Amino acid sequence: MRTQVAIIGSGPAGLMLGQLLTLAGIDNVILERKSADYVLGRIRAGVLEQGSVELLQRAGVAGRLHREGLVHHGTDLSFDGDRLRIDFTGLVGRHVTVYGQTEVTRDLMAARTATSVYEAEDVELHDFDGQPWVTWKKDGVTHRLDCDYIAGCDGYHGVSRASIPSDALTTFERVYPFGWLGVLVDKPPVAEELIYAHHERGFALCSQRSPTRSRYYVQVPADEKVESWSDDRFWDELRRRLDPATAEAMQTGASIEKSIAPLRSFVAEPLRFGKLFLSGDAAHIVPPTGAKGLNLAMSDVAMLADALIEFYAERSSAGLDNYSAKALSRIWKAERFSWWMTSLLHTFPENGPFGRRIQRAEFDYLSGSVAAQQSLAENYTGLPA
Ligand code: FAD
Numbered sequence: 169m170r171t172q173v174a175i176i177g178s179g180p181a182g183l184m185l186g187q188l189l190t191l192a193g194i195d196n197v198i199l200e201r202k203s204a205d206y207v208l209g210r211i212r213a214g215v216l217e218q219g220s221v222e223l224l225q226r227a228g229v230a231g232r233l234h235r236e237g238l239v240h241h242g243t244d245l246s247f248d249g250d251r252l253r254i255d256f257t258g259l260v261g262r263h264v265t266v267y268g269q270t271e272v273t274r275d276l277m278a279a280r281t282a283t284s285v286y287e288a289e290d291v292e293l294h295d296f297d298g299q300p301w302v303t304w305k306k307d308g309v310t311h312r313l314d315c316d317y318i319a320g321c322d323g324y325h326g327v328s329r330a331s332i333p334s335d336a337l338t339t340f341e342r343v344y345p346f347g348w349l350g351v352l353v354d355k356p357p358v359a360e361e362l363i364y365a366h367h368e369r370g371f372a373l374c375s376q377r378s379p380t381r382s383r384y385y386v387q388v389p390a391d392e393k394v395e396s397w398s399d400d401r402f403w404d405e406l407r408r409r410l411d412p413a414t415a416e417a418m419q420t421g422a423s424i425e426k427s428i429a430p431l432r433s434f435v436a437e438p439l440r441f442g443k444l445f446l447s448g449d450a451a452h453i454v455p456p457t458g459a460k461g462l463n464l465a466m467s468d469v470a471m472l473a474d475a476l477i478e479f480y481a482e483r484s485s486a487g488l489d490n491y492s493a494k495a496l497s498r499i500w501k502a503e504r505f506s507w508w509m510t511s512l513l514h515t516f517p518e519n520g521p522f523g524r525r526i527q528r529a530e531f532d533y534l535s536g537s538v539a540a541q542q543s544l545a546e547n548y549t550g551l552p553a
């Protein structure tokens with residue numbers, strides 16, 4: 169079997185890259201380790217930058233997003249119960265759209281006309297510094313796919329980054345001593361906009377998926393087990409971290425999903441090794457504060473798709489040669505913002521009283537400074553490519 173671009177991973181990065189290439193007439197095959205149902209069952213991010221919405225439009229998959237996505241013109245911060253609204257539209261003339269990653273994935277999967285192989289086991293990448301090819305096993309049979317390029321879109325634990333000789337990559341990492349315990353519930357959101365809350369007991373986030381479905385998170389220690397959290401314990405803890413009026417107004421119920429996500433900052437450089445390119449979580453991880461993970465995956469593959477389209481249309485490798493540097497410039501800015509928002513809003517065991525006063529001063533500075541609010545708003549709604 170032969171294709172132009174072999175894509176490893178059918179998350180949002182792989183699916184979007186495949187769609188953009190197919191629309192440009194470039195042959196591609198996606199190899200995914202899990203089943204389609206498993207991929208669709210994962211509950212992850214929920215906030216799209218305007219640039220991601222525009223990309224979904226370009227990819228021809230924004231119909232349901234425009235009907236069902238919720239446009240948010242601002243967000244709320246809460247610090248020990250004191251509230252501050254960041255007015256994105258008023259401050260920087262931009263907004264975000266609340267539309268779950270699950271729905272983005274579903275729309276991209278429904279639109280796909282090119283080949284996808286699900287449940288591809290033991291994917292291996294070969295000769296990607298020469299004439300690349302990929303092998304995998306399915307139902308006990310080994311398959312081979314020859315290609316011009318490989319796009320590693322297989323997430324943080326994927327095979328693509330792991331296949332690159334370790335001396336060819338430099339990695340940068342910060343692991344946080346906590347995670348987010350998330351609950352999905354079929355109850356209306358407590359507020360029209362999201363609430364990011366700092367409390368001495370830890371961070372909390374009130375988010376949403378639709379007018380009838382809410383997503384809530386609380387910061388928990390990194391070694392916490394989800395089995396230790398009954399729904400009642402979760403709601404009690406969340407209420408304690410919110411201002412009294414919000415805690416009172418919140419509608420609770422039986423969780424329909426509950427999971428813990430660890431928090432990590434990570435970047436691998438460069439994003440190219442011969443004919444292999446890394447995009448999305450395969451190349452970098454941000455802590456979820458600031459909702460950048462999915463959006464970064466989208467901007468990476470937009471750049472990679474344009475570079476590949478340029479290569480096949482003009483036989484120019486200028487875009488491919490520039491991909492790593494261009495994408496990393498945007499990635500590091502999102503890393504900085506996610507790290508900053510994480511630092512402001514979480515409790516850090518090592519911070520002590522000095523660290524807490526600094527966090528309070530940061531919140532007070534934000535509250536009194538239009539410039540600081542503008543900086544938050546322009547980063548949250550998405551920096552240009
Ligand atoms: P992924 O979505 O990870 O997709 C990679 C795909 O590759 C997967 O389908 C995987 O099965 C497949 N794969 C892996 N290994 C192989 C292999 N060897 N062979 C073939 N296929 C393989 N971001 C936010 O902004 N907010 C959130 O609340 C949030 N919550 C998250 C919760 C969790 C548990 C995780 C892991 C991430 C979360 N993120 C969140 C981050 C966001 O979901 C990711 O940034 C986004 O999914 C990146 O998309 P991707 O396509 O690069 O990677």
Ligand code: DHB
Pocket residue numbers: 212213214215362375376383456457458459460
């Ligand atoms: C959601 C996740 C985030 O990381 C975030 O910053 C905002 C919302 C969510 O899952 O809804």
